Amino acid sequence: MLATPTAATATIATHLTVLSTEDCPLSAAHGRILRGPVSADRPLPPYNRVTMDGYAVNSADWSSDSSRGLRITGFQAAGMMAQTLAATGLAIEIATGAVLPMGADAIVPYEEVERTDDTVKLAATATCQPGQNIHRLGSDVATGTALIPAGTRLTGADIAVAATVGAAQLRVSARPTVAIISTGDELVEVDARHVAPHQIRRSNDHALRAALLQSGLTARIERFHLRDHRTEIDASLRHILAEFDVVIISGGVSKGKLDHLPQALADLGVTQHLRGIAQRPGKPMWFGTTPRRTPVFALPGNPVSTYTCLHRYVLPALRHMAGQTPAQPETAILAETFKFPRPLAFMLPVKVGTTDDGRNIARPAPFNTSGDLGGLLGTDGFVELPAETDTFAAGTPVTLWRWT
Numbered sequence: 001m002l003a004t005p006t007a008a009t010a011t012i013a014t015h016l017t018v019l020s021t022e023d024c025p026l027s028a029a030h031g032r033i034l035r036g037p038v039s040a041d042r043p044l045p046p047y048n049r050v051t052m053d054g055y056a057v058n059s060a061d062w063s064s065d066s067s068r069g070l071r072i073t074g075f076q077a078a079g080m081m082a083q084t085l086a087a088t089g090l091a092i093e094i095a096t097g098a099v100l101p102m103g104a105d106a107i108v109p110y111e112e113v114e115r116t117d118d119t120v121k122l123a124a125t126a127t128c129q130p131g132q133n134i135h136r137l138g139s140d141v142a143t144g145t146a147l148i149p150a151g152t153r154l155t156g157a158d159i160a161v162a163a164t165v166g167a168a169q170l171r172v173s174a175r176p177t178v179a180i181i182s183t184g185d186e187l188v189e190v191d192a193r194h195v196a197p198h199q200i201r202r203s204n205d206h207a208l209r210a211a212l213l214q215s216g217l218t219a220r221i222e223r224f225h226l227r228d229h230r231t232e233i234d235a236s237l238r239h240i241l242a243e244f245d246v247v248i249i250s251g252g253v254s255k256g257k258l259d260h261l262p263q264a265l266a267d268l269g270v271t272q273h274l275r276g277i278a279q280r281p282g283k284p285m286w287f288g289t290t291p292r293r294t295p296v297f298a299l300p301g302n303p304v305s306t307y308t309c310l311h312r313y314v315l316p317a318l319r320h321m322a323g324q325t326p327a328q329p330e331t332a333i334l335a336e337t338f339k340f341p342r343p344l345a346f347m348l349p350v351k352v353g354t355t356d357d358g359r360n361i362a363r364p365a366p367f368n369t370s371g372d373l374g375g376l377l378g379t380d381g382f383v384e385l386p387a388e389t390d391t392f393a394a395g396t397p398v399t400l401w402r403w404t
């Protein structure tokens with residue numbers, strides 16, 4: 001019996017190894033998977049931080065008589081050491097980002113005072129409360145707080161936090177080298193001078209490469225083309241399996257006379273863990289590992305199948321290898337009722353919108369056979385319809401997989 005998509009995912013995961021780690025300068029770490037957690041080396045903010053341009057005062061000076069004038073004794077910019085309000089009746093002109101002067105407990109913005117020469121008065125409509133416009137020392141984060149956990153895919157917000165706690169180098173997952181192999185005598189390169197009627201331009205390898213680049217999960221990606229000749233396949237595969245960390249093949253895995261790959265892979269010592277998954281498109285999907293545990297994903301050659309299987313199995317596997325914390329599966333409600341023939345699960349391309357109450361809504365974009373590349377244009381991903389039933393009513397929540 002063929003594995004369900006869920007069972008196939010679990011089988012793949014048990015045969016994956018987690019990649020090694022490396023140090024990466026902060027400036028190059030965006031999109032990488034963090035492997036060593038980042039924590040606060042000091043409190044945030046590290047001092048009582050002034051949040052408005054204006055005057056630092058002792059609020060008690062204005063609590064009984066707000067019309068009282070305070071004498072300005074100096075100016076303190078961000079980056080200057082804290083000055084001191086040496087006596088009552090004084091104010092220090094101050095900049096956003098400065099350290100709160102000693103003796104001050106409130107900042108009154110320029111807009112709320114009237115200034116004459118070196119004297120400042122509170123405007124009639126303004127107030128002065130202790131603590132106003134001060135971002136308190138340590139009020140965001142205490143020293144030692146864990147801020148970014150291992151397994152995080154680093155975004156700009158993470159990079160900012162790492163920078164502020166002085167993490168100039170980050171421990172991240174190494175990225176694998178990936179070979180993408182197209183198979184088939186009918187395939188020619190995109191810039192072929194002459195394309196005969198029985199030939200087609202290779203597109204799967206370009207689609208796979210584009211999606212992998214977009215994912216940011218890989219280091220080097222190289223494309224290969226193998227014709228349907230066993231000797232050629234064997235020679236090239238041996239070299240590729242020895243050189244690359246991950247091998248992705250498209251085509252040549254089905255039941256045709258020239259679908260040599262499963263046998264060629266077996267003869268080269270690759271252990272088969274999956275041959276076929278109970279889904280459409282993508283049923284002939286194959287997965288195995290070499291003796292040195294290089295994963296080999298052989299995706300069915302039909303373009304919709306290839307692209308779907310990449311997103312459903314290969315990208316999650318690469319995230320797993322990188323130690324990325326799995327995200328909660330995304331869901332969408334179906335915009336229309338959809339029926340399909342069981343017993344295979346159906347991976348249905350969809351356009352995704354948003355309902356008035358903020359939920360994802362998936363509008364089916366059925367394709368005209370899994371060879372229909374153009375059918376994917378304008379789609380945002382696919383929904384996974386398990387084979388438990390053959391009719392999914394409009395409004396049913398289903399799992400959404402987005403294209404990268």
Ligand SMILES: Nc1nc2c(c(=O)[nH]1)N[C@H]1C(S)=C(S)[C@@H](COP(=O)(O)OP(=O)(O)OC[C@H]3O[C@@H](n4cnc5c(N)ncnc54)[C@H](O)[C@@H]3O)O[C@H]1N2
Pocket residue numbers: 182183184186187200201202203204205250251252253254255256259281282283284299300301302303305370371
């Ligand atoms: N007797 C059976 N025949 C087939 C079955 C089956 O169960 N029994 N499964 C069908 C399904 S489903 C699929 S999917 C395909 C998968 O076959 P392969 O993985 O062997 O792929 P190919 O035959 O090599 O190619 C299929 C199709 O895709 C085109 N192709 C392949 N590579 C590329 C590429 N790099 N760029 C663009 N297009 C590509 C190829 O020209 C074929 O048209 O098998 C069914 N048959």
Ligand code: MOO
Pocket residue numbers: 279280281282283284300302305370371
């Ligand atoms: O299931 Mo195949 O993957 O449709 O063409």
